[in-house]
Amino acid sequence: MLKFKPFVSTIAIAAALASAAAFQTAHADSLLMKRVQQEQGMDLxxxxxxxxxxxxxxxxxxxxxxxxxxxxxxxxxxxxxxxxxxxxxxxxxxxxxxxxxxxxxxxxxxxxxx
Structure with a gap:
């Protein structure tokens, strides 16, 4: 059973990193949408x-x-x-x-x- 612990830890770390990356992408998309909306409302x-x-x-x-x-x-x-x-x-x-x-x-x- 000890053989699988490092593998399980690696999976947990990978899942956490994937979750964080998805959150950052969603946050960046949200910021981009706000920026585009702001630009559209301005006289540029x-x-x-x-x-x-x-x-x-x-x-x-x-x-x-x-x-x-x-x-x-x-x-x-x-x-x-x-x-x-x-x-x-x-x-x-x-x-x-x-x-x-x-x-x-x-x-x-x-x-x-x-």
Whole structure:
């Protein structure tokens, strides 16, 4: 019977880890849904707007971050403009996405992302 105890412990640990991972995934999904709902209720630059349209409607950005990509047709230049509370991503010169800065972390200091 002693032979099976380590195996039983391993199963218990694996089950606990799987349960924790499922909880984290559900929590992350919930946060993402709240973020999307929040974004939809705000007046943010919309997909397809030109840089000139964004600047005309929302004013000058706090900063224009260094462009990324542009190495090929499949990897066009991505420009990022930082506004208070959100970042606008442009493919070449048109908006592809606007993302809120969140205290959760992945978008609070985009200038350091490489």
């Amino acid at each position: 630059p919309k997909k397809g707007m030109s840089m000139a349209d964004v600047e005309r409607r929302y004013g000058a950005p706090v900063s224009k971050l260094d462009p990324r990509g542009g190495g090929s047709k499949q990897q066009p230049v991505i420009n990022r403009w930082e506004y208070p509370g959100y970042i606008v991503y442009f493919e070449r010169s048109h908006v592809v996405h606007t993302v809120l800065n969140t205290p959760a972390g992945n978008n609070t200091n985009p200038g350091q992302t490489r």
